[in-house]
Structure formats: structure tokens, C-alpha cells
Amino acid sequence: MTRGRYQGDGIGLVDDKGRVAIPSALRTTLAANAPKADGKTGGTIVIGAHQKNPCLIAYDPGYLDILAAQLDKREAENTAPDGEFDYNIKRAAASGEAVPFDGSGRFIMPAFPRFYAGIGEHAFFYGVLDYIEIWDPRTLIDTPDMPRVVKAMAQFHMAQKGIAL
Numbered sequence: 001m002t003r004g005r006y007q008g009d010g011i012g013l014v015d016d017k018g019r020v021a022i023p024s025a026l027r028t029t030l031a032a033n034a035p036k037a038d039g040k041t042g043g044t045i046v047i048g049a050h051q052k053n054p055c056l057i058a059y060d061p062g063y064l065d066i067l068a069a070q071l072d073k074r075e076a077e078n079t080a081p082d083g084e085f086d087y088n089i090k091r092a093a094a095s096g097e098a099v100p101f102d103g104s105g106r107f108i109m110p111a112f113p114r115f116y117a118g119i120g121e122h123a124f125f126y127g128v129l130d131y132i133e134i135w136d137p138r139t140l141i142d143t144p145d146m147p148r149v150v151k152a153m154a155q156f157h158m159a160q161k162g163i164a165l
Contacts, residue, residue, distance in 0.1 A: 003062065004029040006127030011137070011157040014121050018114055022058075022105035023125050026132055030101070034060035041103030047134070048096030049116045053143060056109075056117045056134040061098060063131060109134075122161070124154045141165050 010023030022030060022045070034043045046064065050057045059067075071090050079085040101107035109119065117136055124135045137154045140146055155165050 004032045005129045006030075006059075006132050007129065008125075008127045009153045009157070010125050011154075011161060012123045012125060014109065014114075014119060014123050018109040018111065019106055020109055020123050022101060022107070022132075024105070026125055026127050027101070027105035029127070030060055030105075030132075033062055042101055044098050045101050045107055046096045046098045047107075047110055047113050048094075049113055050133065051092040053133075053146075054117060054139055055136075056113050056119070057096075057131050058125075058134055059131040064096075066130065122158065122163075124157065126150060126153065137165055 006026055006029050008023055008025030008029075010026070012020040012023065014020045021027075030045060031041065031043050036043050044061055045058050046061060047056055047058050071094075075085045075089045078089065095113070097110045097113070099107050099110060109123070117134065118139050119134065119136045122137055124137045124140055126133045126135065135154065137158050140154050141151050158165050
């Protein structure tokens, strides 16, 4: 099976229990990459802390093997002459919790990742081909190395909700 690539963006309203819906374009790819065995709509999404930025990374369970292979390669490339490697390579990227999403793309964002990313009542979803980033919109705008177009996307979606960033 060829993996679908995550492209698309959108804002989700997060309720007080942490429920949020994945935007449609991203949800379609997620469901195609990890179809439910019983053929029903919905599936599983893995949510964890991004290894560098103050946001979350989200992906289908099949991406875990790809991520592990990338980290194994990076670890091998950073092994010292005495055989020791940088243990933080995997530590920084290994967080993740698999949670179910329903046919409408709703899932409950796990508490620690939500806390880590500072996500309040809005979550900005952005497809980054292999995975999805989930940001607090204000944090994204305030992150210096984010591309201008991504910041503009978040500003646009928030303005559609009547909120200026």
C-alpha cells in the first residue's frame, strides 16, 4: 500500500474535555493510511510532543516504523568512537499516545501533549507530508523559525473565527 501524504490545514475548536476534530482533508488521509479492520469510519491517531518545536506531532500508527527507522539512522550517524550514542535522539521523538478518532474526526487530545504545546481552546492542524503538526495558534505565530506562509494560514483560520492574532 502506498502511504497518503498529509496536506491541508485548519483550526479545530477544543472543548473543556480536550475533544477536537481533525480537519477533513487530513482526516481523509489519516483514515486511508490506517483503515479500521471492521471497515467502519474512524481509526487511531498517535499524538506526541514534537522533538524540536513547542507543538504536537500526530500520525497514523503505520508511521511509527518509519519514524523509528529515521531515528535509528540518526543514532547510528551520531555514535561516538567508543560506541556510545546520543540517547536524546530517541528520547526527544519517542513520546506518543495512540487515541481513537470517530468518523467525524473527533478525538480526545491527551492531557500531557496538550499541556506541553500550550493548546487552549483552538488547535491549528498543518499537514507536513509525513505527519501532522498541531499548534496553539499564538505559539505558532510567536515561533521565530516558522515559515511566513504557515503563520499566515493560522492567522487566516483564526480571523475566520473572528479572532485576530
